[in-house]
Structures are given as structure tokens and as C-alpha cells.
Amino acid sequence: MSQITLTLPDGSKRQYSSGITPKAVAIDISTSLGKKAISSTVNGSHWDLQWPIDSDSNIAINTVKDEQPALELVRHDLAHIMARAVQEIWPDVKVTIGPVIENGWYYDFDRRDPFTPEDLGIIEKKMKDIINLCDPVRTEVWDRSAAIAYYEKNNEPYKIELIEAIPGDEPLRMYWHGDWQDLCRGPHLQNTGQVPGDSWKLMSVAGAYWRGDSKRSMLQRIYGVAFKNKEDLRSHLNFLEEAAKRDHRKLGRAMNLFHLEEVAPGSVFWHPSGWCLFQNLISYMRRRQETAGYVEVNTPDIMDRALWETSGHWFNYMENMFLAQTHDDRDYALKPMNCPGHMMIYNENIRSYRDLPMKISEFGKVHRYEPSGALHGLLRVRSFTQDDAHIYCTPEQLTDECLKVNELILSIYKDFGFEDVHIKLSTRPENRIGSDESWDLSEAALKTALDRAGMSYTIFDGEGAFYGPKLEYVLRDAIKRDWQCGTLQVDYNLPERFGSTFVSASGEKLAPIMLHRALFGSLERFIGILIEEHAGKLPFWLAPRQVVVAAIVSDANEYCVEVVAALKAAGIRAEADLRNEKINYKVREHSVGKVPVILACGIREVEEKTVSVRRLGEKQTKVSPITDVVNALSKEAMPPDLV
């Protein structure tokens, strides 16, 4: 047998016979390492301890202290342990796949009866028994036909399908714990006892399509989370609780911003406070766009079928459109996008190259018949307002215009405190229209703009819209969740479908290129994100109710009204709370309602012309002269673009 050289992380080299396993290497280094070892890293790949090494390699032995590989293994082994537990409890359940995901794992099962929440407890208990068995994990490489025969015998059709999808030259690995086995590419721990007993938890059951395909059978998925220790698990569960407290649907009710109801699924009833916030955002965006050279328009909500046929929506997106039934013989539809309307405005005049770039914006309300299961508070609705705009430009202007949109969008996100933004670039899909040349140009325009701006981005090959590539702007919020908001798309197609032209300097009629862009994306969605980002504690300039002036005793009522008047005169949204309630009660109520500033006034304040200032979330109060407070707050009320 030939000799191979293995290089350890410290640079030392050791000679072994070809075919040595990392396990044997670990034992050779020290007996204790052999016991503690959980896996190895061979030439940068995560390896099982049992896989033979047959050439010179770099090798590192991993223990539970190596967090990344350890967590991956623990999660992966838990997936197997869970599948084994499920099959031991319900032998007729068929297994499918069980990958590691962020924070944990899931496993998809095919079972006639649904798993109940109580079942999760039963499964957890069984899993703990399996962990306590400390069953050694062993792996075998199987021949394809043997594996298929084995699964045919055991009536595991999903596994057979998986094997058939694995390329012929890849080894088929079978992993065993005790008498239970699973087809798996590994790696795995040495024995089930290496899984910590108390740092994981089964979370939920949900339906999931086999192979993610909605045409195939619905399986039952059990999700679990696992961490390196109990503290990490606890902090993850805390995180979930914190995230739940930020839920914009709950806060939207507490802050009396909006509600949703059965008569209009997926459409928002904006209350006065919510609509105030909505309008604040629009005012802000209007100023920013005006400065950036946009002109605002408004186009019809309901337009004739002919328009949607020209745009391509009628045949491609009919299922997602709201149609309007009328008493004449015409077919109408509610607009799902603003672009066709903007095409009509562009085409209404003969355009010169001197008019370009032409930037048409609209706070247009669009309706899309989203699948019922997709609806989610403000984040996924059926009617929403886009801060939409279309930029018509010449090919020469294209890159520059992309760059400008990118700058504008980042500057706007910054004003809202979102500085951690990443970009997805989706390139030409298989199913597309337009020439390869135009795709080359539009993809290059987006890339060049990003490169010039020094932005990093992730490319999603083949994920672009059928008419052009797109950028998507993803914000990371205060608790590290990602939200997709803005978009920038290059489109050679719509101008062509609508026969749009401009007259060039040499008098030729040429087709303009069109950019689709939205910065907030959907106002509804952006408000949902803002609420969750700030846990309801909106920045002062955005808060719909900025100040409540609360009387401590009724003798201060008159003074409170004066204070409110002074605040209003300074442009601050203020109201008086003169109700016959204790100050404790008022403070609590307005804190729950996320009012940023409470000014409490009693006899002392009346006499001294002061107010007692209490900021949301702070226990301390500060008594200041009324004029100082008005001045300070009116400064704070200034939108960031006007500061």
C-alpha cells in the first residue's frame, strides 16, 4: 500500500498508508483527541472521520470546540436522530430529506396522519433516548442497485428517487445508527452521544412540497433548532420572542395605525395615525425625487384590456390581475403595475433626445391578486402603493442613470438608518425576450454602475425578469433580518412593444431604453419594515403622534392646551390628554402607543412655565422651560433631508 503525507494545521507532516481515516489519524495524534474528535477538514472540505484519505492532503481534526463544523454536524445528526425517532414511533412513515438550515435543521416526512404539537414532545423524548444510547455512527459505501433494492424492500420510494438523481459516479453513502440507516452524503458525528442533550428543540410542523415542487406531493416538515450550548439556545428563543414583539401587525394595532379585515383580504384600512405616517413618507420621497429631477404624474387605476395586451400583462399575468366587471362590452383591469400608464404619457408627445433622460414618477396604487397563502400583514398585500418611477434614456445615458438611481436609493436608506444594504443582481433568465446584445448592454450597465459605486453584490444567474436584468436592494434591520425593498430594472422591451421613440440629434427615430425603479418599493411594506426595525419607536420626525401633553391635575388643563398650541405653531404634531386619569395611567397608555415624547404638567409646571419631559422608553424625566422644549423638538422634527 502506498504512503501518503498529511499536513496538520501547525505545519507538521505525518506519513500514513493510503486509505487511512481521519479517525485513525486523530487517535494517532492522541487518544484523547481520538475520543473528542467529531469530524475533520480535509483540503478545505468538511469530512467524516470514517472516510479514507488516499492522497497527500492537508488535514485538521475538529472537536466540539470548532464551532462551525460542530454546529453543522450536530444539526445534521439531529436531523437523522429525529428521523430515526419518528420511524421508531411510527414505522409506516416514509423518510425523504433532512438538511441543515440556518439555526437548525428540518426533515420532511410522508405520513398519512398529520403530526400534532403533542407529537413533537413525544419525538423529542424518543430523540433523547437515542442520544443516550450513544450508538456509534457508521458509514458504508453502497452499490446503486443494492441501495435501490434495499429501499424497494423497505418501501421508501423517495429515497429511490433521490438515488436516481445522484450522478452515477458519486459514491452512495449509507449511515447507520444502531439498526436505523439513512442515505446521506455526510459527514456525521462518531456517535449519537456527541449531540448535546439540552441545546436543541423541535419547533414546528409545516407542510412542504416534495422537492419544492408545487405539483408534487405535500410532505410534513418538522423544524428544529440546535446550538452549541443551552445558553445559545436560550438566546435564540429570546430572539424569537423579541422579534415577535416587533411584529408590525401587533404594533400596528397598539399604535392604532391600520387594520385589515375579511371584506378586503390583503388590503389595508389606514387609520388617521397610519395615514399620517404614510403621507410623511410620501412627502419625504417627493422632495428627494424632485431634487433628483423627477416629475410626478398620476395614471388611471382601471384601464382597457387593449393596453394590457400591448404590455403583455393580459396574457402573461392574467391570473394575478383584478379584472373590472362593467356594463359595457369592454374588459378592464386594475393596474398591477404603473409602467403601461407611463408609456401612454411618454407616447403622448413626440420626444426629443433633448428631453432625455425623462424621469416620470408616480405614487401609484397597484392591485395584484396574490396567492391567498402569501398574504402577510403589510409585508405582502394585494393592493399597495409604489414609489414607482420610469426613466427614459438613450443608450449613452444608461449607465449614468443606473448610477444615479443607486446613489439616490442608498442615500435614502441612510436617512432611515439602514446602512447595511446588500444588492442582488439577477441576470438573463432562460425564458426571455430581446437580443443577446441588448442583454449584454443592460447587464453591463447595472454591473458598471455598481462597480463604479464600489458596491459589492451577489449575482443570481437566470433570475432576471423576462424583459431585463434587475437589481434588488436588501436592507438588514436592527436585529439582522433582511428585507427586500428597492429595485432597479433595465428594460429594452416595453418601449419596443409600445412603439416609443425619440428623435435623435441627427433626426432619426430611435427607441429609448427604460429603467423601472422603486426605492421604498411598496409604501405599505416599507412601513411594516420601519415598524419592525424600530419596534414601533419611530424616529421623531416620522412618528404620527409626536407629543402628548398630559395634565397631572385638572388645574393644569388650561396650561396643557397652551403648550399644545405652542407645539403646533412650531409644526409639531401634539395633542393634549386632559382626561380624568392619573398620570401613571396616561404615561402607560401613551408608552404602549409608542408616542415618543410625553410632556407632563402639574401645578409646578404651570407656575414656572415649564414641562416635565419624558422620552419613550426612558424612566427619567427632565423639567425644562416650555420655549426650550419647543425649540429642541421642532429641530428634532425636521426630516433628515431638510436638516
Place this chain on the structure above:
RNA sequence: GCCGCAGUAGCUCAGUGGUAGAGCACACCCUUGGUAAGGGUGAGGCCGGGAGUUCGAUCCUCCCCUGCGGCACCA
């Protein structure tokens, strides 16, 4: 759209095969209280909609609607 769970007062939720209950919110009264719920009284419900089983359904069965958690989808 698919799988599962749920729908009872404005909100959060309890409950039973014999047509309903709590807390908060609301109204009125007492209370003028110094920074996250003072006390009392009262009003408030087609128990999501429809059909069936039953002497009788909020409760059991079926269909539909809506919501929630996922999956799929997101031009």
C-alpha cells in the same frame, strides 16, 4: 394555491350538546392623583358564513370565507 392549526364582546382569551364568561378598552359616578394600569356601576355577542346530524348545535359532521405557521408564488 397546498399542508396543518385557529375563528367566542373593540382587543387578549376561557367555556359548555340545553342559545355564554373574564381582563383590558368603552359609558357614567367617585377620586385631583407627580411619570407604565386608583375605585365603583353599567352597556356591550347571529359564539366567521352556509348546510347537515339531533327534540335541541357556539360545541359534532361537511362545504365556504378569513387569519396564523410553513411550502409554493412574488411580473
